[in-house]
Amino acid sequence: MVLGNRKQGNEKVDGRGIAKRWAILTLAGVLWVGPVAGTGALIPLNGWISAPIASAASGSTVKLGEEIITSGATLMKYRFKGSKGTALADIVRVDLQNPYVKLDVMTGKNGQFTTRQSTGGMAKETGAVAGVNGDYFNTSSEGAPIGGQVSKGVLMSTPSDLTGMYAFAVTKDGSPMVEQFTFEGTVKAGDGSTFPLAGMNKASYSPETSGSSYSHSNAMYIYTSAWKAIERPKNSSTTPTEVLVQNGVVTQISNNATLNITVPQDGYILRTHGKAADYVKAHLTVGETVETSYHLRVKSTGSEVDPSNLQMMIGGHTILVNDGQKTSFSRSTTSIGGTRARTALGYSRDKRYAYVIAVEKNGNSVGVSLSELQTLMKDIGVWKGMNLDGGGSTTMVTRDLGDTTAGLTFNTEYGTEQRSVVNGVGVYTSAPKGTLKGFTIKGNKTLLIGQTGSYSFKGYDTYYNPFDTSNVQVTWKSSNPSVVSVSGGVVKGAKPGTATLTASSGSASATTKVTVLGADEISSLTAGSGTGSLTAGAKIEVPVTAKTKDGQGVSISSDALKWEFIGFKGSVKDNQLTVNTVDAGVKTGYAIGRYDGFSAVVFLSAGGASTNNWENFENVSYPVDFTSNVEGVTGTAAVVQGDGDHANSKVLELNYDMTNGSGKMYAYAQLNGTTGKTLEQAATSISIDVRGDKSLNWLRAELEDAQGKTAYIDLAKVIDWNGWKTINADMSGLNISYPAKLKRLYVVNVAEGQDERAKTGNIAFDNISFNTPGTVGTEGLKKGTAQMAIGQKSMTVNGTLTTIDAAPMTRNGSTYVPIKYVLDAFGGQAKWNAGDQRITIMRGGVLMDLTVGKKEVVLNGKRQSTDVAPIVLGGRTLVPLRLVSEQLGMTVKWEQETKTITLQS
Incomplete structure (x- = not known):
């Protein structure tokens, strides 16, 4: 369901500043100092539980582990094999029968609509120990949920008149529901007359069953202090008459105008139009009493639900699982299709457990389709469940054992950036303070040689909530000081290997393994x-x-x-x-x-x-144009005076408007028509200053090489910043020939998740430079032609015959040569390390390490796999000819009949 252009929030994650990664979470060691106590299903754990590993019947879902968050709430991790690859799912399972844990709805800032806040921000503000983002919302309006909402037992928003929209609710006695709900309400004047209420705290939208094109036309809505904005709502296409009711008495009426106030805590505002406004004029007067009554109704059964009997309720989208099986979608899912990050809610068959589900899409996880999400939910035991707002909104925060606040559980689609949303589902504990139960060790699981990492211990009590350990003295020890040294809780990697890090206090101790990574x-x-x-x-x-x-x-x-x-x-x-x-x-x-x-x-x-200031746009003599792949995309590209840090220089500015476009849309700043600007020398990286617009669009550059091949450079997968910053992008893997031409700098708005990114924006470029180490040392390199023949201890260099002490040979279809003579002919040098069986080859701007017997090379600091490996024969190291020569800038020709190799540089 397309809900408009979503705006990206600028709130970062918790104070740690990074998302928690699963590999790091597995570090947690546990120190037991007391017996198990408390209520609920308490799991004895040693970090993440990995045994037994549960595999679902479908074979596509595998449980990786779990960790207790608090008494009655457990974080579980699953791996799911989907059509696009492997996805990771994080599920908070909440025991609804545990008296110390409950679910509730977090709302914006200070519990109000029209404010928006990140999931992490809402969790921190409300004290949630875990949480996910919640309901869908129209991103172009104020910021209120599409569906109904009950928080702390109070109705805050009513379901919209949209078909197939489900909600998740929990009654005050802990019974969960996933149902479609409708709203019924009435206003009763002092004279006994009544008028129906259409809803509570709703943004404007297009109803689907009432026959009206406008939600607020000829209707009466109630707005409470949960609605912060003065406008109620914006873009309603109607002029309201508003009534302020305080303590059950009408205190103000504004005919055909809004009341220029926020809703007070002791009252509400009736927002009316058309027939509803006529009712106000006929039946309501200042000083008279007015009553409101309302309830929810379950669509499938017709049963009435008093909102005050609900612990919480949050709206969602389509139903996904029913009776433990995948079920048909209850409304169109076209606009929320694709393979994305996903958020969902469900409950178990016995209604004891609620499942708060988030599927990651990041560097570790490809995301899932809605159909795959259904399979995952079925596999983990969801009996009935529904979809929440997903994609870039998908965010989960959880509290580690011993920590006082919840932090980002995994990176979102936008890294550690969290989108601002209207509401979320929070997990809360009310457990009393218990006795000290154990410690966890916090710190890096892996270190590099010479790298230090700070490790600390944190305590938790019998209810798995934080326990103050500030007065506990701890001694740290490494089981293998030659691998890991320890001093005052600071760990330093010494050499590759694994050591056990131990924190001791009296007779108790906690351990965790630390691995120092080798080459x-x-x-x-x-x-x-x-x-x-x-x-x-x-x-x-x-x-x-x-x-x-x-x-x-x-x-x-x-x-x-x-x-x-x-x-x-x-x-x-x-x-x-x-x-x-x-x-x-x-x-x-x-x-x-x-x-x-x-x-x-x-x-x-x-x-x-390097080619510093390859282009600084101060004296541009070629045309700069705007172009796009879609007719509906408009914009401009021009060299203009800069701003901010670049106020004293000229910059290339790109303005774009994709509002009337569709599909995958591009906005190009095109250099020198279709020709581009020439880059003469081979480059390994580009540096460019970019003024971002935080549009969340994709930023790229387009090159054309000397053979007409097109190559693309990812400058930024997500434009997630405002203002100027320098971007450095790798070009070493482009495999293009020079001279090349930089043709375009451009913004991409892909079709998937388009409602989450801005369709209009303004960015700028300045100070383009290229690093060109491939040209280093060209003065000393030789040009010419050399020939060698298989099995012959001689070679011809520019017509001169030279004796060599090892003949070229073939093995398993590959040709091997003594590299020393190739470098003698064309320039360069080689160094042999007998201890590591490594040969290092240097020529110009190339340094290559090859190891005997290993099918890989390290080329200019980057590991690359190969099909062949160097060999040692007769005391001489022979290397694969084509691999080495082509990387060193030579061409190789093979004559099958004469078994002759010709090298040219």
């Missing part, structure tokens, strides 16, 4: 920009960043790496590389920093190593 766990290692000047006295910033195979980025002190300098003498200290002296005649220098053998490289050149 095998690293996928890339970068040092600063990777380039610098080969000049005595030059100082180059080289902060080191590692990316692990599971995608985590970790900063490492450059001092923790072992550095080697080739072509110059230098030093590295405090993340700064200093060139002391340059060797005579050297044009290219290499600073190689190794982490457990894995290399990061900084290329230094006597000439320039």
Whole structure:
């Protein structure tokens, strides 16, 4: 259901500033210091429970583990195999029979509509120990739910006149319901006359069964102090007559006008139009009494429900599961289709458990379709359940054992940014203070060599709520100090391996395992920009960043790496590389920093190593145009005077309006017509200043290479900021030939989830630079042609025959050569490390590590898989010819008949 353009909230997550990742959560160790107490299903746990691992009958849903949040509430993690890949689901199971835990609805800021707040913000404000985002809402209106809402036993919003919209409710005796509800209400004047109420605290919308195109036409609505905005509502297409009622008495009436006040705590406002306004004029006067009465009705049974008998109720969308099986959707799901993050609610067959469900879509999870969500819910034991607002709204917060507040459970579709929404479902505990039950150890599960991590312990009581341990003295110890050293709770990785970290207090102790990652766990290692000047006295910033195979980025002190300098003498200290002296005649220098053998490289050149200010838009001599792929998308692209940090320079500004477009929409700033601006040298990365508009759209650049091939650069998957910031994007994997042309900078609004992103916006670009280490050292590289033949210990270089001590050979369809002679012919050098069986090849702006027997290379700090591995034969290392030569900028030709290899550079 398309609900309009959703606006992105600017509220960040809890004070920790990052989403909790499952790998980190598994760290928690537990220290038992007392017997089990309290009520509800209390699970003895040692961190996340992983045994037994439950697999559903369908085979697509696997339980990964669980952890208690509070007495009666447990966080469970599932893996689901869907059509697009693996998804992760986080489910808070709430025991509705536990007297210390309950569900309720969180609302905006200060419990009011029209305010909006992130799920994390609402949980923090209300003290929830867990929560998810809630009902659908029209994102272009004030911020009120589409469905009905009961919070703290009070009716705050009524169901809208829309077909197939379900709600989840829990009665005060703890019985859950998933039903369609309608609203019935009446206003009774002092003279005994009555008029029907159409609803409570509703934004304007288009009814589906009443026959009216406008919800507030010829109708009477009641607005309470839960509605903060003065306008009730906006965009109603009607002029109201409003009545203020305080303590059951009419105190003000405004004919054909709004009352310019907010609703007071001791009263409500009747908002009327047409026939309802006529009723007011005929029957209501200031000073007379007026009464209201209303109730909800279950559509399927016709039974009446007094809102005061409900503990909570929240509206949703379609039903998903009924009687433990997937069921037909109750309304169209076209606008909420696709594979997305999802939020849902349901309950078990015996009605004991409520399930608060969130499916992730982020770097670890692909999300699910609605049909897949149905399967997941059925597999985990939902008897009846419905869909809540999903996509970019999907957010879950949970409180870790020992913590006092709930934090983001997983990254949202927008990273750690949480959208502002109208309401959410909160989990609350009322358990009394118990005795100390145990400790949890908090900290990193993995460390890199030289990386430090702070570890702490936190206590929890017999109801699994935080327990103050500030006066408890704890001693820390590592089981293997050569792997992990410990000092005052600060842990430092020393070498690859695993150690057990123990926190002790008296006779009690808690443990957790800490793994120090070796080179095998690293996928890339970068040092600063990777380039610098080969000049005595030059100082180059080289902060080191590692990316692990599971995608985590970790900063490492450059001092923790072992550095080697080739072509110059230098030093590295405090993340700064200093060139002391340059060797005579050297044009290219290499600073190689190794982490457990894995290399990061900084290329230094006597000439320039980057195209700084490739374009700063100060003197643009070519045309800049706006264009789009969709006729309905309009906008402008022009060089204008900048603003903010760029007020003293010219910038390229892109304005776009996609309101009248559909499908996947692009807004291009096109450089130099269809030609583009030429980039002569091979580039490994781009740096560009971008003024964001927080539209949540996708930001890209388009290149065309020398062969006419198009390549795309992801500058930002999500424009989630306002104002200027510098973006750096990798280009090393584009595999394009140069000279290339930068043709377009543009915004993309994909079709899926389009109602969550702004369709209008304004961004700007400035100071485009390219890092071009591929040109480093070209002065010393040789050009020419060389030929070798399989089995022959000779080669011809530019017509001159040379003897070599190892002949090229073939094995399993691959050709191997002694790399030394290739480098002698075309320039470059190789170094052999016998201990690690590693050969390091350097040529120009390329540094490649190959290891004997390993089908992978580390190319300029990035691990890449290969089909072949180096071999040792007769004491000489032979390397796969095509792999090495093509990476070093040479072309290879093979003549099958003569078994001849021709190399050209």
